[in-house]
Amino acid sequence: MSTLLRIATAGSVDDGKSTLVGRLLYDSKSVLTDQLEAVERVSQAKGLGHVDLALLTDGLRAEREQGITIDVAYRYFATARRTFILADCPGHVQYTRNTVTGSSTADALVLLVDARKGAQEQTRRHLAVGQLLRVPHIVVAVNKIDLVGYSKERYDQVAAQLAAIAEELGATVSVLPVSALVGDNIVERSSRMEWYEGPPLLELLENLPLHPHADADFRFPVQLTIRPQEAALDPAHVEYRGHAGQVASGVVxxxxxxxxxxxxxxxTVVGIDTADGELAEAFAPQSVTLRLADEIDVTRGELIAGAERAPVPTQDLDGMVAWLSESPLRVGQKVLVKHTTRTTQAVVRDIDxxxxLDTLRPHAAETLELNDLGRVRLRLAAPIMAEPYATSRQTGSFLLIDPQSGTNLAAGMIRGDQAFSDNAAVPVPDIPDWSI
Incomplete structure (x- = not known):
């Protein structure tokens, strides 16, 4: 059985992200005949001498007309070894928020760099986003290697730039040379680069290890308490009470x-139910209904956790946010915080x-503008069960929402100083002040 890998692509403008995705789809034979024919017609109409594989992902009319990616385009394809969900993210700086969206659930981030230009400002920005979002694997494809004559010297120069930036961010990256347009090192090894001894991109992605949830602490945000109406109307009816949701991490x-x-x-858990029957155990990311030994009033937004190591509820939140709104964030602003299935009011106490992204250092700021990455402190009206994002991407993330319009304002990552109820548990590693 193949495993599922979620991938996001990123990079500067015109680095070839959409072409890379199109090449992966085409070379893995994941393109329908009518799709390919439509792309061929559009390519001919544009006067191109080749099939523009980028059109397989640039689905919006504005994208096709301008030759850029604006929205996050999701594509699905599979090989004999693995199934992939791929998010093709835009490269323009004004669409960095879309890159945050696409990377937030990714198992791997494929970052493209033009071999002629080397690392750009957006390269640093996207590497910073990938590291802040704790994407488990970051793969850098040095694209358009054919335009520098398949030069090993030029590839080594770009790879050294990337290594220096990654070291500043504390990130680990894998680097390989590719040509998305020609197909070098995408699905098959390129005969034009005998100096490169690593695997092609698809083989690398097929073999990336997935991080199992078995060793993680059990966390179950409650979405709904199920109690059939018949139990209230008919005294003879056997009463059922279960708590439905998705296992965020761990095993129960x-x-x-x-x-x-x-x-x-x-x-104590006395039953685990699904639409297909009862289970002896459940693990992330299964959706199940838990039955408990005691009649406890449990509502949406509460958390069922393993008794030995549970998060401490808190009304003070310290996190890094990627600001996604065109209206700036200010101290004293009232927002809604959505954490797992719980939503509560909050006020911005401080912007730290x-x-x-040029120096990768923090600067004092009174506001956060669109696409800024900043540190904020919030005071919540009701407690949430916060955990460090470095420990859990599921229970360590949150959204800031406009209470009037309901639009998303920011994606947040909880910093690593949130407490646990078990003081004997393994502590979160000591992390620099501006890291999560």
Whole structure:
């Protein structure tokens, strides 16, 4: 059985992201005949001497007319070894928020760099986003290697630039030379670069390890408490009470002791139900219904966690945010915080600074503007079960929402100083002040 890998692409404008995605789809035989014919017609109408594979992903009319990517385009393809969901993200700086969206759930980030230009400002920005979002794997494809004569010397220069930036950010990257237009090192090894001894891009992606959830702490944000109406109308009806949701991390088994937060009530799991019947255990990211031994009042937004190591509810939140709104964020502003299935009111207590992507250092700031990455402190009206993003991308992330319009304002990542109820647990590693 193949495993699922979520990929996001990023890079500067005209680095060839859409062409790379189109090449992956085409060479892996994941393009329907009518799709290819439509792309061939558009390519001929544009007077091109080749099939523009970028058109396979540039789905919006504005994208095709301008030759740029604006929206995040999701594509699906599969090989014998793995199934892929690929998010093709835009490269323009004004669409950095789309890159944040596409990378937030990715298992791997494929970052393209033009071999002629080397690392650009957007390269640094996207590497910073990938590191802040804790994308497990970052792969850098040095594209258009054919336009520099397949030069190993030029590739080594660009790879050294990338290594220096990655070291500044504390990131680990894999680098390989490719030509998306020609197909070198995309699906098959290129005979034009005998000096490159690594795998082609698709083979590398097929073999990236997925991080299992078995060793993670059990977390289950409750979406809905199920109690059929028949139980209230018919006294003879056997009453059923279950709590539905998706396992965010870890494993739960029948008989496991758990705690319901923020109330702190302890109980035991007596049943795990699905539409196909009962289970003895459930693990992330399965959607299940848990039955508990005790009749505890559990509502949407509460968290069922393993009893031995549970997060401490808090009303003070310290996090890094990617500001996605054209209206700036200011101290004192009222927002909604959505954390897992829980939404509560909050006020911005402080803006601790903005990340300068040229120097990768924090600068003092009174506001955050569109596409800024900054550190904020929030005071919440009701407690949430916050955990460090470095520990869990599921329970360590949050959204800031405009209370009037309901639009998303920011994607947030909780910093690593949130406490746990078990002081004997393994501590979060010591992280520099501006890292999450």
């Amino acid at each position: 088994r029948v008989g496991d002791p758990v705690v319901v937060l923020p109330s702190g009530r302890r109980t 600074g903005r990340l300068d």
